[in-house]
Amino acid sequence: MKLIQTVKRRMGNEGEDGNEPVAKPSSGSTRGPNVRQVETPFPALPMLRDEPPGDRAELFRKKLEACRRVFDFSTETFQKDKEAKRLTLLEIVEHVNNTRNCFNESLMQDVVDMVGANIFRALPAKDRSVMSISDPEDEEPTLEKAWPHLQIVYEFFLRFVVSNDVDPKVAKRFVNQNFVLKLHELFDSDDPRERDYLKTILHRVYGKFMALRAFIRRAIQHTFFKVIFECEIHNGVGELLEILGSIINGFALPLKEEHKDFMTRALIPLHKVKSLAAFHQQLSYCMAQYVEKDHRLAYDIVFCSDQS
Known part of the structure; x- marks a missing residue:
């Protein structure tokens, strides 16, 4: 519950029900050529807390690998898989909050690969000339449709950067x-x-x-x-x-x-x-x-x- 509350606090312009506000339609997908539609179900892996301590590092790695899969949020497809990934992302954030030395050297490449696979993408093209300048208050920002996943990935990477174990x-x-x-x-x-x-x-x-x-x-x-x-x-x-x-x-x-x-x-x-x-x-x-x-x-x- 603390993690979910933290995530909600960081989303300053959400409604009281926690749903993402309606975004202004964009002219194209923000995922660009990096979109990889997943044809196989998101893997059903056991919960980290249910595994013996000695097996958690390998399971953690498998969950990081699974979360490298990127979904297209401009469509309504793969809804169950999108939710499964969101819950997995929340779980690994909770895990690093409660586990010492989970960011050991052998896992750092997996951490960076997962984060990069999700956040590094083509941003939508737009007019960058001075003629396009308008009052910022006159238009709503274009919100990222993949934010239900991106936000937790950013939260996870922030925990990695500030961790004393790193x-x-x-x-x-x-x-x-x-x-x-x-x-x-x-x-x-x-x-x-x-x-x-x-x-x-x-x-x-x-x-x-x-x-x-x-x-x-x-x-x-x-x-x-x-x-x-x-x-x-x-x-x-x-x-x-x-x-x-x-x-x-x-x-x-x-x-x-x-x-x-x-x-x-x-x-x-x-x-x-x-x-x-x-x-x-x-x-x-x-x-x-x-x-x-x-x-x-x-x-x-x-x-x-x-x-x-």
């Missing part, structure tokens, strides 16, 4: 640059619930995997450059700026030149983009964090913002 020196072979880059690309999702999970997870990855920190900053900078120089619209700029706000707050003094360059090249020019209203509050917070670190940067911010 040694970053070992896990970095699985949560590597390629994985993080694919995770970063999902910030362009139309669904604000998904972007909120991604924000929390990427921030935790940044804090835990020190070897990935510079790479994550470069990935964020590249996204901002596309918004600045290619006039693209990106759904996740606000969430990425929220992560940066915490990162900037943790910068050591005196500030490194690379951090000052990031402010000058990637943050200040964001003040001039057409979609500024969508993330102005988060951007202002980042600027304030820089000024708190070094008051002399206030002149650079005001002068460069006026000239950019």
Whole structure:
């Protein structure tokens, strides 16, 4: 019950009955070419709690493998199998909550494979030009139809990232640059619930995997450059700026030149983009964090913002 309540709390715009709100119809499937319709029934595996402790690791692996199957939520097919997978996902989250050392090295590849199979997908194509900009309050976000599964997968991966049993020196072979880059690309999702999970997870990855920190900053900078120089619209700029706000707050003094360059090249020019209203509050917070670190940067911010 605690797990289900936690999951419901994270879905901020659900109704009281726990059902997913009606989503605005999308122009195409968000699963793209990654959809794998399952022709065989979802495997009926025994409950983890009913197995002897010595057999649970192998059963856990089998459940992870089973949950790599992806269903198409744009159709009404395979309803029983979809529900069976949802319950299995809930069970493995409950299992990791109550089991020590369940994320051992031999299972890390299975964990990352299952998560990747579910969340990495083609996002729906849309008009990214400045002519398409409208007031965000004028239209409802397009919600991900596969959210009944995706949400629990994100919850599971969050538990993996924050687990004390996961040694970053070992896990970095699985949560590597390629994985993080694919995770970063999902910030362009139309669904604000998904972007909120991604924000929390990427921030935790940044804090835990020190070897990935510079790479994550470069990935964020590249996204901002596309918004600045290619006039693209990106759904996740606000969430990425929220992560940066915490990162900037943790910068050591005196500030490194690379951090000052990031402010000058990637943050200040964001003040001039057409979609500024969508993330102005988060951007202002980042600027304030820089000024708190070094008051002399206030002149650079005001002068460069006026000239950019």
